[in-house]
Amino acid sequence: MEKIVSLCKRRGFIFQSSEIYGGLNGAWDYGPLGVELKRNLKDYWWRTMVHERDDVVGMDGSILMNRAVWKASGHEETFTDPMVDCRTCKARLRADQIPQKNGVPQCPNCGGKDLTEPRSFNLMFKTYVGATEDESSITYLRPETAQSIFVQFKNVLDVSRKKLPFGIAQIGKAFRNEINPRNFTFRSREFEQMELEYFCRPEQGMELLEYWKEERLKFYEDIGIAREKLHVLTVPDAERAFYSKGTYDIEYEFPFGRQELEGVAYRTDYDLSQHQNASGKPLEYFDEEAKQKFIPHVIEPSAGVDRTVLALICEAYDEDTAPDDKGKQESRIVLRFSPRIAPIKCAVFPLLKNKEPLVAKARAVVNLLRPHMNVFYDETGAIGRRYRRQDEIGTPFGITIDFETLGERGDDFRDTVTLRERDSMKQERVKIADLVQLLVARIS
Numbered sequence: 001m002e003k004i005v006s007l008c009k010r011r012g013f014i015f016q017s018s019e020i021y022g023g024l025n026g027a028w029d030y031g032p033l034g035v036e037l038k039r040n041l042k043d044y045w046w047r048t049m050v051h052e053r054d055d056v057v058g059m060d061g062s063i064l065m066n067r068a069v070w071k072a073s074g075h076e077e078t079f080t081d082p083m084v085d086c087r088t089c090k091a092r093l094r095a096d097q098i099p100q101k102n103g104v105p106q107c108p109n110c111g112g113k114d115l116t117e118p119r120s121f122n123l124m125f126k127t128y129v130g131a132t133e134d135e136s137s138i139t140y141l142r143p144e145t146a147q148s149i150f151v152q153f154k155n156v157l158d159v160s161r162k163k164l165p166f167g168i169a170q171i172g173k174a175f176r177n178e179i180n181p182r183n184f185t186f187r188s189r190e191f192e193q194m195e196l197e198y199f200c201r202p203e204q205g206m207e208l209l210e211y212w213k214e215e216r217l218k219f220y221e222d223i224g225i226a227r228e229k230l231h232v233l234t235v236p237d238a239e240r241a242f243y244s245k246g247t248y249d250i251e252y253e254f255p256f257g258r259q260e261l262e263g264v265a266y267r268t269d270y271d272l273s274q275h276q277n278a279s280g281k282p283l284e285y286f287d288e289e290a291k292q293k294f295i296p297h298v299i300e301p302s303a304g305v306d307r308t309v310l311a312l313i314c315e316a317y318d319e320d321t322a323p324d325d326k327g328k329q330e331s332r333i334v335l336r337f338s339p340r341i342a343p344i345k346c347a348v349f350p351l352l353k354n355k356e357p358l359v360a361k362a363r364a365v366v367n368l369l370r371p372h373m374n375v376f377y378d379e380t381g382a383i384g385r386r387y388r389r390q391d392e393i394g395t396p397f398g399i400t401i402d403f404e405t406l407g408e409r410g411d412d413f414r415d416t417v418t419l420r421e422r423d424s425m426k427q428e429r430v431k432i433a434d435l436v437q438l439l440v441a442r443i444s
């Protein structure tokens with residue numbers, strides 16, 4: 001993990017939030033490359049979950065909602081973690097994460113054994129809306145995006161005229177005042193979720209739970225996460241929410257252990273029923289054939305953007321050797337991102353920066369590619385160095401413009417370039433006119 005965290009900072013994927021002031025525990029900023037990676041992930045999720053389906057529509061809800069939402073959903077009462085204090089060093093610890101030594105719980109901070117009894121700690125960030133800070137103005141930053149989908153269920157149903165089964169998807173920020181944020185971005189206090197609420201008839205619930213588990217596994221494979229590193233945990237009855245008829249956790253083998261990337265839960269009609277009862281507004285679905293009204297059941301695949309970004313970086317990280325400009329093998333760090341999610345798709349290099357025709361041609365290639373993908377232009381340093389810099393940030397393709405491109409070695413090679421592939425380091429000679437088609441096919 002240390003190598004990954006240091007690469008993330010050095011190359012501009014992820015920085016500590018408020019770093020110059022000593023940081024803020026559990027908050028992270030994405031730099032120039034991190035934001036591209038994150039955006040590609042979210043875009044691909046949206047493409048497969050919304051655009052490529054007839055049965056899912058999207059929405060974008062507010063982060064602040066009426067406090068009544070959090071009372072009805074059960075979050076105000078029960079969205080808690082058990083917390084324990086160490087009386088020796090005053091550390092606040094999550095009770096379910098305290099290590100034991102010879103069967104005795106011990107503070108991971110100072111080794112102290114004098115711990116308080118567990119107490120419930122609500123994970124929602126409390127805030128006040130408006131100019132008065134009193135009981136009537138309290139609300140919370142949302143701890144999940146799902147609730148705005150439930151409370152807008154009727155509006156979205158009416159405007160989209162969907163028939164069951166159908167889903168509403170959302171990507172957005174969520175906030176949890178985690179007791180012990182840790183493992184880099186894995187457990188943060190501010191993070192993003194990609195959630196789908198897929199509404200169905202009660203009798204379809206169990207089957208659709210299986211369907212969505214498989215769809216979601218396929219998604220992770222499609223963004224480059226090896227199937228062997230993914231695990232499906234069937235959440236046991238005792239650990240499942242009382243209203244859920246089945247829950248799977250999709251886990252990934254992070255360097256710090258096997259941990260949850262996404263939960264896929266069959267939540268029955270719990271959420272819509274709660275909001276219908278509390279608001280007094282009908283949230284039912286009218287089945288025209290059976291002339292019957294009922295509250296739909298729901299399957300929820302709920303994924304973390306930041307956790308998936310971290311998994312993508314962990315999965316991509318590799319070290320191997322590559323020849324330098326003189327053919328000598330040297331070690332390289334390479335991020336083997338799937339071209340689909342790589343922050344930069346293609347780097348363009350003029351062989352020499354002081355030869356104007358090479359630079360002009362390279363600039364022309366950049367302009368040709370730019371409408372189709374994120375391209376990076378680099379003219380400084382030896383070509384081997386430039387390749388190496390791109391390998392380290394996971395750019396799958398590199399294009400070099402040389403004297404052959406300018407036609408100096410005959411017309412056969414005029415307007416052709418060298419296209420180098422990051423993983424195999426193989427180089428092929430390609431016509432500039434074919435570049436767009438060839439690359440677009442490999443990155444989509």
Ligand code: ATP
Binds near residue numbers: 263305306
């Ligand atoms: P955990 O058990 O790890 O706390 P959870 O089961 O509480 O997670 P859910 O409520 O199911 O998580 O949230 C759905 C998804 O949101 C998680 O699978 C995860 O990817 C993401 N997520 C939840 N909490 C955090 C967090 N503190 N930091 C980053 N991502 C999170």
